Amino acid sequence: MSPFTGWRAALRIARRDAMRAKGRSALVVAMIALPVLGVTAADVTYRSVSSSETERLTAEMGSADALFSDPGLGPLQQMPDGNQYDMVGETPPQGEVPPVDMRTAFPKGARAITIRSVPASVTTAYGLANTDIVEFPTSDPMARGKVDLIEGEFPRGSGEMAATKPFLESSGLHVGSRTTVKSADRTYTITGVVELPDDLKAHKLYADPGAVIAPWQAAAARDKKVLPPNTGSPEWLVKGPGRAGVDWDDVLAANKAGALVLSRQVVLDPPPDSEVPLAQKVNSYDTSGSGEASAALVTVVAMALLEIVLLAGPAFAVGARRSRRQLGLVGTCGGDRRHVRAVVLSGGLVLGAIGAVTGVAAGLLLTVATRPLIEDWAGQRFGSLVVKPAELLVIAALGLVTGLLAALAPAIVAARQSVLESLTGRRGVRRSSRVLPTVGSxxxxxxxxxxxxxxxxxxxxxxxxxxxxxxxxxxxxxxxxxxxxxxxxxxxxxxxxxxxxxxxxxxxxxxxxxxxxxxxxxxxxxxxxxxxxxxxxxxxxxMPMLTEGTMVLSAMDAKSAEQLPLARTSVERNMAVTGAPADFSRVWAGSDCNVYYEEENGCGSIELVKPTGAGHTCPLKAKGAKKLAARLSAEEHRKMMRTPECMDEYLSSGSFSSEANNMVVGGPDLLRTYAKLDDPAAAAALKAGTPVLLNRAYAKNGEITLKVVHRYSAKDEKNRKLHPGPARTATERLKVYVADAEYAATPGLRMVMPQRTAERLGLHTEAAGSVYAVPHLPKDAEEQRVSAAIDQAGGGLWLQTESxxxxxxxxxxxxxxxxxxxxxxxxxxxxxxxxxxxxxxxxxxxxxxxxxxxxxxxxxxxxxxxxxxxxxxxxxxxxxxxxxxxxxxxxxxxxxxxxxxxxxxxxxxxxxxxxxxxxxxxxxxxxxxxxxxxxxxxxxxxxxxxx
Structure with a gap:
């Protein structure tokens, strides 16, 4: 008799039992199918998102044969994939390597187009935004796959641009809108929406070569106030002569001219290492992480199988219990324990097969249906929907094996029951094993x-x-x-x-x-x-740059400070600010170092001298700090790091940083808005001309030491006339109001000085900006409106928010x-x-x-x-x-x-x-x-x- 005869009968019994108990069977199929569905969808998604070499090259160079660039090293050597390269000979002095003449680097008879990018400020529906403008002939056939059109038309001519969808969404523009590049003073019409298949979240504008950079350079030549465009080194997409493409000999010739080449033909069919000069210097790739990745994968698969077995196992146990009379009849007809086990295992085989097939099919359909969402989440397009039949077969086999494993324990239990118990429906009484919980404990x-x-x-x-x-x-x-x-x-x-x-x-x-x-x-x-x-x-x-819930409007110099009233109006009109702004001024001695930095020893300075000793010097910066740290627990170290004397050593200088040790001139409103110090005594001290010190480590007996160097640059004619004579150094002792220790954590602000105290000490002050309380970070539209207003006011101002x-x-x-x-x-x-x-x-x-x-x-x-x-x-x-x-x-x-x-x-x-x-x-x-x-x-x- 064939050994499969009993199994055929068992499979028929299992199939009929599954059809009779549709609810229980559906539960088991669902539990097996759901993980199979998830693994199938994950496998297809991973294979599709992980671009092949051909798809990666298309995303980088479109339909061109090669991508040429100039790393600025002169003659060089490179690996076939272009990821590693090195110069030939000694490192030349900085600035002595001339740009590569690409006409000598391209293969003879090749055709090339350039890619040049420049950061710029452009007008939007809300105001002004910063973005990258790429001069690139997007309508050229070589651009296909690198930049694709999804709406409208490619730009043609000097007055048109294409934009990516994320830029249009943030700027409020659309196809047909017009935008102006501020530095070039040229207006362009947006004719189409493009996307980068490998970077769907890019904020960029595309124009034909010569449409933006050339007018910008002309404007910079006419007006010295206009800064020239910072374009960096361009790239070239190259189409080789005929169908030959760009081979390894062409790459070596280009390397001698100083060009780095990414060639489609070379990457897909690399030369042997004996023909690659740099191969002898490059270490082999590190594959140490592959073992950890494999272990993680095995762990995830094992946990998934355990979940299914634990959840589906009871369903088979209940099924075997509900069919115990039927299983008993198998025994009365001459069947032994192995036949009973076969019937129950066949149930696992039947339901496992159905669940596996259902899960794989549903996983494929789910991936196809959610493909656009997955692509948006991943930020790149699928090159194609990659389906590996061998992998899907393995996944389905795992589902099938899981069904068998889930039915294994119930099959063993059912086979141990006597025929009499099965026919009468008695379950019997069994004592729980004490070994398992003891071992488990x-x-x-x-x-x-x-x-x-x-x-x-x-x-x-x-x-x-x-x-x-x-x-x-x-x-x-x-x-x-x-x-x-x-x-x-x-x-x-x-x-x-x-x-x-x-x-x-x-x-x-x-x-x-x-x-x-x-x-x-x-x-x-x-x-x-x-x-x-x-x-x-x-x-x-x-380390925050600003206190929570604040925003700072700052001026770069004295000329831009004149535009602060207009900028404040724009901020208050276009942004969700709460309360009135708190204005502040910067303070300095002698000539302004920010202006005359190029003249050595030509600037004055202010130094807030920190006393020495306990309560002033941070123990973790003093002598024997390592021995002290070795004795501290983590909690003791944390408390010491948070003391005012140590906090000042690592806390960010923030928005108010200057040569004046984070001192500004301001009033009680600055303390309330920025430092969150709403103290009537502190406000009264400022009104009385007493500075407010936020970090008590700088005070001794309620006083601070201020070292002021009055030095004037030869270029600072105005102040030299007001303060003639040689440079002098003054050490001032000032009585201050010392805030509580918690305010030492205020980023970028150590002391607020009244205006009259600064004047009494012979210091210079100048309006520098305003602090606003804001309920949330500014939105794109709000920032663009304010940027436009600042630009109209003459520029030189910027908004700083906590990011x-x-x-x-x-x-x-x-x-x-x-x-x-x-x-x-x-x-x-x-x-x-x-x-x-x-x-x-x-x-x-x-x-x-x-x-x-x-x-x-x-x-x-x-x-x-x-x-x-x-x-x-x-x-x-x-x-x-x-x-x-x-x-x-x-x-x-x-x-x-x-x-x-x-x-x-x-x-x-x-x-x-x-x-x-x-x-x-x-x-x-x-x-x-x-x-x-x-x-x-x-x-x-x-x-x-x-x-």
């Missing part, structure tokens, strides 16, 4: 100890190993934990009491679902905790939370569905004895809550182990760096992501319970009990 303790040891010793490998062991130990303890849940419901109402006891009684169904939730939540909480902690560390180490990094990876935290939430909902829903299918007899009995209809709904809801909440809480505990241990590793490294350089920050906080934990621990279980209760029918149609 030991593994949990050992894993936590190893992870903590790895963290304190700085070994991340031990951390990873210990975390895995701890999580596996916790997995082994889940059946016991689930069993203990039944004891918690003694005093609860009927529905929650039944839900807890049902979960405890059916551990084989509940424990895997709880484990799946725990595994998903543990990973998400671990990453979220580590990211929240590193973001808190980044916030601590960040923090966006949402700082909050998107990643959101995705992790959503992923864990979806898995939690799915696991809870599947378990609840299986519980309903597995407990129909109990529900029928409840209805028969008169239980209200709502009991069914509330029971389903509480069953869902039990699984979700238990899994989330265990997952949170499991996820904190690797996160905390890895932060301990970071702390050790930070302490080592601090002891080498005492001013290095050793602050390594551990911050729990309470928003993520709260969402998972409260919102998701409640949502799961509400959905389960809402989707459950209240009334049950009574049926005759079988058997």
């Amino acid at each position: 030991c593994a949990l303790a050992l894993g936590v100890a190893v992870a903590v040891y790895g963290g304190t010793s700085g070994n991340s490998t031990w951390v990873a190993g210990g975390s895995v062991v701890a999580e596996l130990g916790l997995l082994a303890c889940i059946p016991v934990i689930v069993g203990l849940l039944g004891r918690l419901g003694r005093r609860l109402p009927l529905s929650p009491r039944m839900a807890l006891r049902d979960a405890a009684r059916n551990r084989g169904r509940t424990a895997p679902a709880v484990a799946a939730v725990m595994a998903a939540v543990a990973g998400s909480v671990a990453i979220a905790t580590y990211m929240s902690s590193t973001l808190a560390e980044s916030d601590y180490d960040y 923090r990094q966006g949402d700082r990876e909050n998107t990643v935290l959101l995705i992790l939370t959503l992923f864990a939430g979806v898995v939690t909902l799915g696991a809870a829903a599947i378990t609840t569905g299986l519980a309903k299918a597995d407990a129909e007899a109990d529900l029928t009995t409840l209805s028969a004895v008169g239980a209200p209809p709502r009991v069914r709904r509330t029971l389903s809801g509480f069953q869902c809550v039990v699984v979700a909440l238990t899994g989330v809480l265990l997952g949170t505990a499991a996820g904190l182990v690797p996160a905390v241990a890895l932060r301990l590793v970071d702390l050790r490294h930070a302490m080592e760096a601090m002891r080498e350089e005492p001013m290095e920050s050793a602050f390594t906080p551990i911050v729990l992501p309470w928003a993520t934990i709260g969402l998972l621990a409260v919102v998701v279980p409640l949502l799961a319970g509400v959905l389960a209760a809402g989707l459950t029918r209240s009334r049950l149609t009574l049926a005759r009990r079988a058997g």
